[in-house]
Every structure is written in structure tokens, then in C-alpha cells.
Amino acid sequence: xNQSAYTVRNEDFISEIQVVCPKCKSRALVSGxxxxxxxxxxxxxxxxxxxxxxYTVKYFNTPKFSLYTNSKGKEYKSRVMFLNGPYDxxxxxxxWYSIDTKFGLLWAYNSKHLxxxxxxxxxxxRSRNGLEIQNNSxxxxxxxxxxxxxxxxxxxxIIQRIKI
Ligand SMILES: [Zn+2]
Numbered sequence: 642x643n644q645s646a647y648t649v650r651n652e653d654f655i656s657e658i659q660v661v662c663p664k665c666k667s668r669a670l671v672s673g674x675x676x677x678x679x680x681x682x683x684x685x686x687x688x689x690x691x692x693x694x695x696y697t698v699k700y701f702n703t704p705k706f707s708l709y710t711n712s713k714g715k716e717y718k719s720r721v722m723f724l725n726g727p728y729d730x731x732x733x734x735x736x737w738y739s740i741d742t743k744f745g746l747l748w749a750y751n752s753k754h755l756x757x758x759x760x761x762x763x764x765x766x767r768s769r770n771g772l773e774i775q776n777n778s779x780x781x782x783x784x785x786x787x788x789x790x791x792x793x794x795x796x797x798x799i800i801q802r803i804k805i
Contacts, residue, residue: 644753646761646780651725652676654754658729659737660689667693668737671729673700680720687731700731725782740799744786747796752804758783759800762793 644653655674662669673686687700705718722730727739727748738749749755757779786792 644757646757646783647778649757649779650676650777651750651754651779651782654750655724655730658750659752660729660732660734661737662691662694662696663734664696665691665694667691669693669696669734671731671734674729674731680722684720689729689732689734698732703732738803740803742786742796742799744792745784747787747799754779755800755804758787759797762787762796762800 653676655676656672658671658674660669660671661667669689669691671687671689673683673688675683675686684701685699688697689700690697700720703720706721708717708719708721710716720731723733724730727736727746728734729736729750736748736750738752738755740747747758749758761780761783787796
């Protein structure tokens with residue numbers, strides 16, 4: 642079944658995120674992410690690994706952010722996820738599928754995510770087919786220039802280029 646941009650969110654694609662290895666610039670993977678769960682429940686499973694150069698990082702070894710300090714001076718720390726940007730939400734590494742278009746940046750967490758965006762751009766009707774729009778769905782988040790039909794051909798060509 643084709644996933645519709647109106648029923649899925651960016652977050653649905655975080656279990657396997659293709660990123661640029663910060664050491665060797667090859668395509669690498671951030672795995673273990675779980676959509677719609679508190680990071681504390683699965684942080685042991687999240688890791689970065691690059692097959693090309695062997696670099697790996699476990700998420701639980703990364704530093705926690707200081708959230709606040711209470712009146713008794715006790716510091717509260719946690720790990721914070723940064724969703725909906727062109728980097729993985731755990732380590733902040735740049736996503737592999739990131740394209741500078743003349744309108745702005747188009748990005749995806751992985752090839753399936755890119756496919757949903759591509760299908761969305763390519764569909765001539767953009768109809769919701771009676772589907773209820775999910776809050777924060779990909780379709781509701783994409784910028785207007787992605788939705789503009791006169792940019793369709795240009796954007797689809799660019800996507801073809803980075804899919805290889
Ligand atoms: Zn590498």
C-alpha cells in the first residue's frame with residue numbers, strides 16, 4: 642500500500658535514518674529509533690554506524706542536556722530529540738537525502754520517506770481521497786513551494802538525481 646503524505650508524519654520514518662557519516666562522508670545509518678515513544682524507553686537501542694569506515698556511536702554514550710536546576714540546586718538532565726529537520730533527531734547528523742533546490746531545502750530521513758514526498762509532488766490531484774488529515778502529517782508540513790504544481794517537474798527531476 643502506498644503511504645499517503647496526509648496520513649504519515651516525518652516521525653514515522655525515524656527507525657532507520659540514512660545520514661552522512663561525519664568522519665568519511667559515506668552513507669551511514671542511525672538505527673533503533675521508535676516513533677511516538679519517549680526516548681527514555683529505547684535509548685539503549687539507538688546507534689549510529691558507518692559500514693564504510695567503521696565509526697559507530699551508541700546514543701546512550703552521548704551527553705545529556707541540562708534541562709533545568711531546581712531551587713535546591715539539583716540539576717535535571719535529559720536527552721532531547723530534534724525532529725522535523727534535515728538531520729537525524731538523535732545525533733544531529735545530516736540526512737543523506739538532502740537537496741538544495743532553488744526554492745529551499747528538500748530532505749528525507751530515508752528512501753521510503755523520500756518516496757512518500759515524491760509521490761505527493763507527483764500526484765496531479767493531491768486529493769485526500771476522504772482521508773482525514775493528520776496533524777503534523779508530511780502533507781501538512783511541506784512548504785508551499787513543494788505543493789505548487791508549476792514546480793512539480795523541476796522537483797521530481799531533482800529527486801531522481803539523488804535517489805541513485
Ligand atoms: Zn564513515
